Amino acid sequence: MKIKRTNIQSELSRIEREENVRILYACESGSRAWGFPSQDSDYDVRFLYVHEPDWYLSVFDRRDVIERPISDLLDVNGWDLRKALRLFRKSNPPLLEWLQSPIVYREMPEATNEIRSLSAPSFSAKACTFHYLHMARGNYRDYLQGDTVRSKKYFYVLRPLLACAWIERFGSLPPMAFDTLKDTLLEPGELRTAVDELLERKKSGIELKAEPRIEVINQYLETQISYYEQQAPRMPDTGQSVDDRLDPLFISVLRAAWKET
Known part of the structure; x- marks a missing residue:
């Protein structure tokens, strides 16, 4: 079974409406992005998103992932931007891979270019x-x-x-x-x-x-x-600290994502 790109776009838009988030970046990960899918390979869609600014004004930790059950070969889940930025401190390979995926379904360039700029210095x-x-x-x-x-x-x-x-x-x-x-x-x-x-x-x-x-x-x-x-x-621990860039980048991207509201 083949999933159309429009099906993936529709699912991303539905997530935005239901969760009241803005998706900054969505891509393919897994065998399709690696170049060796089989006939029954899932579409592994991964994305980064932000909530409205007020959502982050809480003394309590809140769920920072969105996951959808696998259906019709479509496997979709994403990470909140704050979670993703924290993972740059650990040189997280899945995140670094997502940002260089050859199959991109959605992208806010002004946001993702800033996020992607952390990849090289944080790489360990x-x-x-x-x-x-x-x-x-x-x-x-x-x-x-x-x-x-x-x-x-x-x-x-x-x-x-x-x-x-x-x-x-x-x-x-x-x-x-x-x-x-x-x-x-x-x-x-x-x-x-x-x-x-x-x-x-x-x-x-x-x-x-x-x-x-x-x-x-x-x-x-x-x-x-x-x-x-x-x-x-x-192996050398080559990663550089990007801590001083995380808060300014988070604020900048959050404002850009919701600037029209």
């Missing part, structure tokens, strides 16, 4: 390497252990491990596109051929179900997980 090689390693290790443990495995899950271990390799080599946030990671970091040979063949099958729409494990890929994954378990603690 150590924090992001640990994040991707944790993702790779968990997916490998859960999906790729037996003689028969769910083949599409290879990409959910390959991509974070290639992200670790990108950070180690270039010292920057990895690109979203799996093809870019693969073409840059995997040398021609048996491993690259196996990955290319699997990727071609997935992109063609063939459903990758339970199949015999691909030994050359499993060996690579095990080696890389072991390597980055040793290497991650040695």
Whole structure:
């Protein structure tokens, strides 16, 4: 089943009305943004939003996420801007990835350009390497252990491990596109051929179900997980403090979002 862009826009507008918020930015995350969706892949829509200014004038903490149940392949949830800005202090990889997604559904450029300007200075090689390693290790443990495995899950271990390799080599946030990671970091040979063949099958729409494990890929994954378990603690903590920019940016974006009311 295919979701139209207009369906996603309608859902975002409905959220704005029901929650009385302004959506600053909405994008695709997950396999569609990474470049390897299958026929049954969800549309993973993620967004940043702000409430009206008075909503923030409370002594009580309030819920800072909006989540919608998955329906018709549409998975939509978002973070309040204040939550997102706090996460820049931790060099949060999902947030950094959202802001460079190649598929954008909605954007207030005056706001998102300011938010995006925090990405480079807040990027921490150590924090992001640990994040991707944790993702790779968990997916490998859960999906790729037996003689028969769910083949599409290879990409959910390959991509974070290639992200670790990108950070180690270039010292920057990895690109979203799996093809870019693969073409840059995997040398021609048996491993690259196996990955290319699997990727071609997935992109063609063939459903990758339970199949015999691909030994050359499993060996690579095990080696890389072991390597980055040793290497991650040695990665430089390159993130700079952006604390002095957070309050002014929050106030500026909040005013811009509601200036017409």
